[in-house]
Amino acid sequence: MPSASSFRPVIGVKRPAGGVCRTFADKSSAMPEAKEGAKGPNMEQQEHVSEEAAKMAKMTGGEGPDIEGTGTPVQEILAGDKEARKQAPQVMKDSIKAGTGAQNAKPATGRSFSTMARRRAADMTPGIDESAGLPPSMLPTADQRALYAQEQQPLAPQPVQEEKKGHKFPLPALPLPSNGNKDHRYDPVVDQITNLLMRDGKKAVAQRNMAAILSTFRTAPPPTYNPLRPLLPGAPPASHLPLHPVLYLTLAIDSIAPLLRIRSQRGAAGGGVALQIPVPLGLQQRRRTAFTWILDAASKKRSRGSGKDQFALRVAEELIAVVEGRSTVWDKRAAVHRLGTTARSNLTHGNRGRR
Amino acid sequence: MSSSVCLRCFKRALIPPESSSSLTTAHRAAFSTSPSLSANPPKKKPSVGKTQGKSQAKPGKTLRLTKNKRVQTGRPPAPGERKALRKRIVLSNTNALDVPGLENLTTENVKDTGRLRELEGRVLGFGEDTVDAMRALEAFKPGQGWSLFKRPAALVRKDMIELGEAVQNAKENNSVARRVVFGERGSGKSVLLLQGMAMAYLQGWVVLHFPEARPITNAQTAYQPIQTAEGETIYVQPHYIAGVLGNIAAANRGLLNDLRLSKQHKLPIPLQSNISLTRLVELGARDPQLAYPIWKAFLSEMTAPSQPEKQGQLRPPVFVGMDGVDHIMRMSAYLDTDMKPIHAHDLAIARDYASLLSGKTPLPNGGIVMAATSASTRPAVPTLDHFLARKHAETHAQALTTIRDALLDQAKTAKSIQDIDLTNLEALTPASFPPPLALQAQNLQYLVLRFHDQNASLHSLRKYLHSFAPKLPEWNPFEAMDQHVADVMQTGVGVTKMEGLSKEEARSVMEYYARSGMMRGAVTEGLVSERWTLAGGGIVGELERGAVRARF
Structure with a gap:
């Protein structure tokens, strides 16, 4: 899960400070002098397309174009040069030694229980070449695998607190954490999604729905990942998800969350056409957009049963469909990203100025 | 002279609702003055003529709102399918971890009371056999959280151990324990009932269970009046009883297969004299019209004295359970011919259960009659509430009376007030008493300690102790008491509050x-x-x- 970022970049290029610019009507022959360190109008060019694609791929966890051009990768040099291998940094030596191509990574198999469970009929699964396997970016790193395996072990109940030094319960560690209050009682994703589930201000109903969604995650068979729809990099093995429903929810929401939205600026393109400007979204907004799409998709489904929890069940099914790559929400996300790519030239709209 | 019974109603009453609903032919009154609602739709006007009225909108120019059109995709759910999905009971979660070292509730554990005591405070699973039987009796309920764990398991509580002792006692002495369990919502009443049934089942008892009392009284199943031998009118619910008999047959099949009929019963159909009880019960389960006579025959077989020397005449102890018993402790939603509500105890099946609970129907081979109230679907049952509160207070009042009597004995013999042993009194915790007694216990503790501290005379202490008597909840004399319920509850039924x-x-x-x-x-x-x-x-x-x- 990406950490909440307070930094939000400003779109467009700042105009140079007043006074430095020389207008066409300026008669004085003295050329204005730029301030020390100030940047001129053409000094901040946009990045090359492939550079931008590489950055985007890095964010989404894919492998972008090779921006280093025709350079030879270090690994290839090392493979051929024995001397260079000796001098190589420790990290590279380790990776060579361990042979950690991501292909070798396997989820830890420390589960004592069977995962034989109901599987969906073969015709319902989207066409996946089983032999292809998951893209390397989706597989967890060694550290993450160790962490998940550790989490998977049922925590042994700790002995009743043995030392009591005059306090019934141990004193809290000081300083108190800044989030140690009621507003941070629940996981931030659960909190936000509960509020988005809420209708007519009925929070208790929303909380019950949230509990039903998480219970569905616990009891539904583990999802099957779809290599065509890569989730966030470093997603845990699918079999770990049912026992960690909050992670399940977070993975689904964050994987589907769009990076940007399209702002339509009327009158900017001329001719009555709205100019479409991509705007990057913050973490909360990304999650909100993603969950709104999921709610839209879920409300179009039909309930199979009757009773109070049907809505929650439909939302849970849609979230599972997201993780399994069956959901139509993926298309929505791809469409927004595609539009963002085509409209990226409009980013400089503010810079061009109006006549 | 016109008849007092409307003939059309009479005709309708002859067809049981269950059978009429399944009939495909539509019933229609022979004559009706009300306008027909199912008239043919008006004919569509022939093709769109441009010269016809202006109101005719041109195709393609109307506002088509897809949200206003209901598009039927796929097969609509069959009747009852959605409810079945809601009430489905899932007893296993394949994702949950298998708890290492989770023991089962076994016959060996249950038979030995000392062994059961050792297991207090531990979680015990139910064996596969037990789960099947309990599932057949509908003892697992939706919403109890069984679906989250690998397999069903429940905590061994103090109340369960007491129940296990009662089961042992009933088996050894052929005695009957009658008990009503009440308590807050979610306090474990239904699960205690389940554990009781599991313990009885594991020891070879016949287990009868009414999983919910509510459908007996809420006027959702068909009913018909019959006359008892005493000339009273009672009402039988054939379809409901058939369902219960089906459950009983499924859960106790292994046991009832070996038991044979021992009496001659007056039944509408001829029976072989030596058929097994499973066969008897299944006959009733299959045909609702036979269900009630067969239920009576089955009950009389179960309450017949055991004859182990004859083959198939052994009669094991019986466990009779009912959940949500407060629903049969009030007026039912059924109406009699005078349009007056029928008391639930005039419904045959509730009447039989009530007579078991009150001990009117004896169980000569021993048994337990247990009822749990329902706190989530609670009807107003003032009489039952009163007796539950009073009997609960009585058990606590006894502790107060013992302490008072002990103090009085000492006060008679002691030379001064300082010689009196107050350890029992000081150990008293007033907060553990039900509300009306808590204050009294507090007063007793406080005043006797005051007497002691002030070195008062023994006479004044004796005077106070003589005047002290625990006050029990009293019935408000200005309200009418439900006599049917009072008759049942005044017969030595025990009560247990789940804490x-x-x-x-x-x-x-x-x-x-x-x-x-x-x-x-x-x-x-x-x-x-x-x-x-x-x-x-x-x-x-x-x-x-x-x-x-x-x-x-």
């Missing part, structure tokens, strides 16, 4: 949750204490809600 778990028990349950992988995080003393308090003092249902379902 919250202790912190040790709560810890044991929470460890089970953590080991199943359903609760994340370490089970520490602080967490147990927090959850116990938030669960209203260890109400187990709330504990599960707070620790497993709502805690993320």
Whole structure:
């Protein structure tokens, strides 16, 4: 899960400070002098397309174009040069030694229980070449695998607190954490999604729905990942998800969350056409957009049963469909990203100025 | 002279509702003055003529709102399918971890009371056999959280051990224990009933169970009047009884297969004299019109004296359970011919259960009649509430009376007030008494200690102790008491109040949750204490809600 970022970049290029610019009507022959360190109008060019694609791929966890051009990768040099291998940094030596191509990574198999469970009929699964396997970016790193395996072990109940030094319960560690209050009682994703589930201000109903969604995650068979729809990099093995429903929810929401939205600026393109400007979204907004799409998709489904929890069940099914790559929400996300790519030239709209 | 019975109603009453609903032919009154609602739709006008009225909109120019059109995709759910999905009982979660070292409730554990005592405070699973039988009796209920764990398991509580002792006692002495369990919502009444039935089943008892009393009285099944031998009118519910008989046959099949008829019964159909009881019960389950006579025959077979020397004439002890018993302790929703509500005890099946609970129907081979109230679907039952409160207070009042009597004895013989032993009095915890007694216990404790501190005379202490008597809840004389209910409750029925778990028990349950992988995080003393308090003092249902379902 990406950490909440307070930094939000400003779109467009700042105009140079007043006074430095020389207008066409300026008669004085003295050329204005730029301030020390100030940047001129053409000094901040946009990045090359492939550079931008590489950055985007890095964010989404894919492998972008090779921006280093025709350079030879270090690994290839090392493979051929024995001397260079000796001098190589420790990290590279380790990776060579361990042979950690991501292909070798396997989820830890420390589960004592069977995962034989109901599987969906073969015709319902989207066409996946089983032999292809998951893209390397989706597989967890060694550290993450160790962490998940550790989490998977049922925590042994700790002995009743043995030392009591005059306090019934141990004193809290000081300083108190800044989030140690009621507003941070629940996981931030659960909190936000509960509020988005809420209708007519009925929070208790929303909380019950949230509990039903998480219970569905616990009891539904583990999802099957779809290599065509890569989730966030470093997603845990699918079999770990049912026992960690909050992670399940977070993975689904964050994987589907769009990076940007399209702002339509009327009158900017001329001719009555709205100019479409991509705007990057913050973490909360990304999650909100993603969950709104999921709610839209879920409300179009039909309930199979009757009773109070049907809505929650439909939302849970849609979230599972997201993780399994069956959901139509993926298309929505791809469409927004595609539009963002085509409209990226409009980013400089503010810079061009109006006549 | 016109008849007092409307002939059309009479005709309709002849067809039981269950059968009429399944009939395909439409029933229609022979004559009706009301306009027909199912008239043919008006004919569509022939093709769109441009010259016809202006109101005719041109195709393609109307506002078509797809949201206003209901598009039927796929097969609509069959009748009852959606409800079946809602009421489905799932007893296993393949994702949950298998708890290592989870023991089962076995016959050996149950037979030995000492062994059962050792298991107090531990979570025990149910064996596959037991689960099947209990499932057939509908003892597992939706919404109890069984679907989250690998297999069904429940905590061994103090009340369960007492129940296990009662089962042993009934088996050895051929005695009957009659008991009503009440308590807060989620306090474990239904699960205690389930554990009781499981213990009885494991020891070879016949288990009869009414999983819900509500459908007996809420006028949802067909009923018909019959005359009893005493000339009273009672009402039988053929379809409901047939369902119960089906459950009984499914759950006790192994036992009833070996038992044969011992009496001649007056039944509408001829029967072989030596058929097994399974066969008898199944006959009733198959044909609702036979269900009630067969239920009576089955009950009389079960209450016949056991003759182990004759083949097939052994009669094991019987466990009779009912959940949501408050629904049959009031007027039912059925109406009699005078349009007056029928009391639930005039419905045949509820009447039979009530007579078992009151001891009017004896169980010569021993048995347990147990009822649990329902706190989530609670009807207003003032008479039952009064007797439950009074009997509950009586058990506590006894403790106060013993302490008072002990003090009085000492006051008679002692030389001065300082010689009196007050340890029992000081150990008294008034907060553990039900509300009206708590204040009295507090007063007793406070005043006697005051007498002691002030070195008062023995005479004044004796005078106070003589005047002290525990006050029990009294019935408000200005309200009418439900005599049917009072007759049942005044016959020595025991009551048990389900209290919250202790912190040790709560810890044991929470460890089970953590080991199943359903609760994340370490089970520490602080967490147990927090959850116990938030669960209203260890109400187990709330504990599960707070620790497993709502805690993320």
